[in-house]
Amino acid sequence: xxxxxxxxxxxxxxxxxxxxxxxxxxxxxxxxxxxxxxxxxxxxxxxxxxxxxxxxxxxxxxxxxxxxxxxxxxxxxxxxxxxxxxxxxxxxxxxxxxxxxxxxxxxxxxxxxxxxxx
Amino acid sequence: xxxxxxxxxxxxxxxxxxxxxxxxxxxxxxxxxxxxxxxxxxxxxxxxxxxxxxxxxxxxxxxxxxxxxxxxxxxxxxxxxxxxxxxxxxxxxxxxxxxxxxxxxxxxxxxxxx
Numbered sequence: 596x597x598x599x600x601x602x603x604x605x606x607x608x609x610x611x612x613x614x615x616x617x618x619x620x621x622x623x624x625x626x627x628x629x630x631x632x633x634x635x636x637x638x639x640x641x642x643x644x645x646x647x648x649x650x651x652x653x654x655x656x657x658x659x660x661x662x663x664x665x666x667x668x669x670x671x672x673x674x675x676x677x678x679x680x681x682x683x684x685x686x687x688x689x690x691x692x693x694x695x696x697x698x699x700x701x702x703x704x705x706x707x708x709x710x711x712x713x
Numbered sequence: 714x715x716x717x718x719x720x721x722x723x724x725x726x727x728x729x730x731x732x733x734x735x736x737x738x739x740x741x742x743x744x745x746x747x748x749x750x751x752x753x754x755x756x757x758x759x760x761x762x763x764x765x766x767x768x769x770x771x772x773x774x775x776x777x778x779x780x781x782x783x784x785x786x787x788x789x790x791x792x793x794x795x796x797x798x799x800x801x802x803x804x805x806x807x808x809x810x811x812x813x814x815x816x817x818x819x820x821x822x823x824x825x826x827x
Contacts, residue, residue, distance in 0.1 A: 599756065626813070637717075637803050637817025638757070651814065686756070690813070697813035698745065698764050704756035 597621065599705035601687050607711045608677055616672045616708045620689030627670050628702060629662055632684040644670065645693040677712045684709050715740045715808040719818035726794050727826050734789040734821050736804030745807030746787040747815065748778055752800045760802075763787065774798070799825045 600619045608614050620627050626645055630638035641654040646667040655661070659677075664670040674681055688702040716739040726732050738744055745764050749757040761772025768780040778789045787804060801822050805815040 628813075628815075630815070635819065637805070637819050638815070640808075640814045640816070643814070651809065654814075688757075694811040694813050697807065697811040700813070701759050701762070702813075702815065704749075704758075706754065706756045 599687055599689050599703055601685075601705040601708050603708060604706065605709045605711075607713065609713050610677060610679060612677055613673065613675045614677055614710065616674075616685050616710070618670045618672070618687030618689075618705060620668065620670070620687070621691075621703055624689035624691050624703075625667075625693045626690045626697075626700070626702075627664055628688040628690075629670070629672050630686045630688065632686055632707070634683075638686050641672070643694070650694060674710075677710075679712050682710055682712045715744070715806050715816045717804050717806050717816055717818035719802075719804055719821050721821045722819070723822045723824065725824040725826060728796050729793050732789075732791045732794045732798070732823070734802050734804075734823070736787045736789065736818060737785050738787060738804070738806045739785065740806055740808075743782075745812040746778075746780060747805040747807070748772065748776070748787075748789050749803045749805060749817075750774075750800050751803065751820075757803065760789070794823075794825055796825045796827060799823055 628643040629641040632638040642652040644664045659675045662672045684707045686707045688704045690700040718737045747762045748760040805817045808814045
C-alpha cells in the first residue's frame with residue numbers, strides 16, 4: 596500500500612517568505628508526527644496529533660512554526676517569515692494507534708521535504 | 714531529559730564482515746528503543762524495536778540488537794554485511810508520557826567496501 600507522502604520534496608524560498616509543507620499519512624493512521632533534521636544530525640521532534648487534535652507542540656522552535664490537521668488526515672506545517680536557520684529536512688511520520696498505545700506502534704516516515712532558505 | 718549517543722560518525726566494513734553499531738541512551742525507566750535506517754532519498758525505515766521482555770531483538774534484513782540495562786546500551790549487529798547495507802543508521806529512544814516522541818542520535822554512516 597501507499598506509504599507516507601510529503602510535498603513538495605524540495606522547497607527553496609527567500610528569507611522572510613512563508614512556506615507550507617504538506618504530509619499525507621498512511622490511510623487510517625491516527626497519529627501524525629513532525630520532525631526536523633538538520634544536516635549531520637538525527638531528526639528532532641516538533642509536534643504530533645491524535646486525529647485532528649494537536650497533542651504536543653513542545654518541540655516547535657518558536658511561534659513562527661505552526662501545524663494543523665483539520666480533518667484528521669493530511670497535515671500542514673507552516674513556517675512564517677522564514678529565516679536561514681530554518682533550512683533543514685522536515686520529516687513527517689504516522690502511526691496506526693493514538694499515543695497511549697505507542698508501546699505497540701511503529702512510526703512510518705515519509706521521504707521528507709528539503710527546505711532551503713536563501 | 715532523554716538522550717541518545719552514537720559514538721561513531723562513520724564506520725567502514727568489508728562486505729561479508731560482521732558489523733556492530735553502538736548506541737548509548739540516557740533514560741531513567743525501562744526505555745522504548747529503536748533502530749532506523751535511512752538510505753539516500755528515502756524515508757527512515759524501522760529495523761527493530763525493543764519495549765520489554767527478551768533483551769535480544771531480531772529485526773529485518775538480518776539485523777539484531779541487544780538491550781543491556783547495566784551499560785545503557787542498545788547496539789545493533791549483523792553477522793555478515795552486504796553492499797546494500799550501506800546507509801545511515803539512527804538509534805532512538807521513546808520520550809514523553811507515552812514514549813512516542815522519538816529522540817534520535819546523530820546517526821552512523823556505514824560504508825561497505827568490496
